[in-house]
Amino acid sequence: ETGVTQTPRHLVMGMTNKKSLKCEQHLGHNAMYWYKQSAKKPLELMFVYSLEERVENNSVPSRFSPECPNSSHLFLHLHTLQPEDSALYLCASSMRSGTSGKNEQFFGPGTRLTVL
Amino acid sequence: AQTVTQSQPEMSVQEAETVTLSCTYDTSENNYYLFWYKQPPSRQMILVIRQEAYKQQNATENRFSVNFQKAAKSFSLKISDSQLGDTAMYFCAFMKPGTYKYIFGTGTRLKVLA
Numbered sequence: 009e010t011g012v013t014q015t016p017r018h019l020v021m022g023m024t025n026k027k028s029l030k031c032e033q034h035l036g037h038n039a040m041y042w043y044k045q046s047a048k049k050p051l052e053l054m055f056v057y058s059l060e061e062r063v064e065n066n067s068v069p070s071r072f073s074p075e076c077p078n079s080s081h082l083f084l085h086l087h088t089l090q091p092e093d094s095a096l097y098l099c100a101s102s103m104r105s106g107t108s109g110k111n112e113q114f115f116g117p118g119t120r121l122t123v124l
Numbered sequence: 125a126q127t128v129t130q131s132q133p134e135m136s137v138q139e140a141e142t143v144t145l146s147c148t149y150d151t152s153e154n155n156y157y158l159f160w161y162k163q164p165p166s167r168q169m170i171l172v173i174r175q176e177a178y179k180q181q182n183a184t185e186n187r188f189s190v191n192f193q194k195a196a197k198s199f200s201l202k203i204s205d206s207q208l209g210d211t212a213m214y215f216c217a218f219m220k221p222g223t224y225k226y227i228f229g230t231g232t233r234l235k236v237l238a
Contacts (some may be wrong), residue, residue: 051228064224111157115169
């Protein structure tokens with residue numbers, strides 16, 4: 009197991025529900041990421057937070073709302089989702105990107121989301 | 125924009141044999157990082173190996189090695205002495221230093237056969 013945890017591991021929700029995904033990293037990293045993983049597609053980067061500031065937002069629909077209260081925690085708030093949002097949502101962390109260092113991402117186990 | 129292509133959706137290899145997974149990428153950058161990640165069934169994605177573009181020497185990690193051809197923009201992964209635990213999805217990824225964008229390929233599903 010890496011030092012990145014995600015809860016819940018599985019989530020089934022209706023299109024009118026509101027839920028939140030939680031990610032926590034214990035690695036002392038200062039950048040955190042949300043990815044969407046769908047079958048036969050590349051990982052889609054959704055959001056990036058560096059030092060608790062959002063630095064990437066890849067045209068993600070507003071029904072996904074990220075929150076990063078501190079460098080160890082990252083949330084993804086979900087509301088009025090669509091069935092096509094069903095996927096594995098992965099959280100990752102790394103040290104803040106620079107021109108040196110390993111630049112390696114550590115991933116959590118993911119939350120398997122099903123939208124009915 | 126950078127792209128990463130993995131042209132082999134699925135592969136299989138006999139236990140103890142060697143297998144090579146291919147990855148090509150497109151970029152105009154001169155300095156960047158390339159990664160291979162492994163995602164076992166229902167388990168977390170982990171880093172297998174990393175290559176820095178300015179290093180000509182191919183990276184090696186135990187049974188895993190890469191063939192990095194910068195001019196050809198090719199970054200293949202060789203797994204020697206394949207083990208059943210190598211069964212997983214393998215993702216190739218590109219990253220430009222100073223950014224937060226990791227560009228991933230679509231993955232290759234590798235099955236090691238007993």
